[in-house]
Amino acid sequence: MAYDTEKKVALDVALAAAHLCDRVRQEIVPESIEKDDRSPVTVADFGSQAVICQGLGVAFPQDPIVGEEDSADLRSPERAPQLQLVTRYVQGTLPTATPDTVVQWIDRGNAQGGDRFWTLDPIDGTKGFLRGDQYAVALALVEGGEVKVGVLACPALSFGSGEPGLVFVAVRGEGASWMPLKGGDPQPLQVVTGAEADGFRFVESVESGHGDQTRQSAIAQAVGITQASIRMDSQAKYAAVAAGQAALYLRLPSPKTPDYREKIWDHAAGVLIIEEAGGRVTDMLGQPLDFSQGSKLVNNQGVVASNGVIHETVIAALQQG
Ligand SMILES: Nc1ncnc2c1ncn2[C@@H]1O[C@H](COP(=O)(O)OS(=O)(=O)O)[C@@H](OP(=O)(O)O)[C@H]1O
Ligand SMILES: [Mg+2]
Ligand SMILES: [Mg+2]
């Protein structure tokens, strides 16, 4: 099968990183460091990026990695205690890790892209991680501008009464599946198509600054979704649509940051998982997301991810107002 090795390696490294994040949250109250853009990062974000970049570097030494984090925020002398703590957690997976190797591994994620590259969000939804809510380790392989492999590990996510901890994986053309993080048989993922729109739910961010919740509710109502939204952090929202828990994920530009361009690592894995589960993902104009322009989706604004069936109706509603 195509991309068999990539899929296996991506799953292995994402699972190792997800266990690291889970351990951090079980064992300490992670402190957040403020980055230059004032967004938070934690020892778990750095540890997750180190573990994944180390593993990808061994398996695919030629592949660039476009990752969210950068070790510059850890290298200053006053951050030495945090770097020690990151190193201790990385040693849980890679016993020979030292502060020096950890920063080198993290900085493998500083690449710009290319024809074939990986994109990594070591913790998507850091605010959710800090709050004790949803977060995801998100890893995707992009080739020729197309996402080919996507993995989302969601340590806090469960369906119904199941135990928390799920992983989602897709390979282009080969479908999408999920399994428990602790192991088990893969189960196919399929978007919801059967019900009438008034039985559908939609998902949106917890953080009001990452979208336009007023407009998102209005659009959902315009397409016949009458129930309140499910608010969830991270690309767990994509997983919810792929698994049929919701029919629609809306992420419209926030009125506070109207010119914001989405980062590729916030979407690549989730997009493929929904597409391979039978759904559709575009920007708010109905155009495909363009992953060939570096670290940002410069050619797109807003994200509409759906079960496919309602997609055109949603885009038409957006064009009306
Ligand atoms: N203004 C604005 N508009 C849209 N998106 C933004 C914005 N600012 C930040 N971000 C990105 O949001 C990522 C988390 O998105 P979520 O949908 O998970 O939001 S939330 O977790 O509910 O807060 C978050 O990813 P992480 O940093 O990995 O958590 C950011 O990349
Ligand atoms: Mg993110
Ligand atoms: Mg992140």
Ligand SMILES: [Mg+2]
């Ligand atoms: Mg972040």
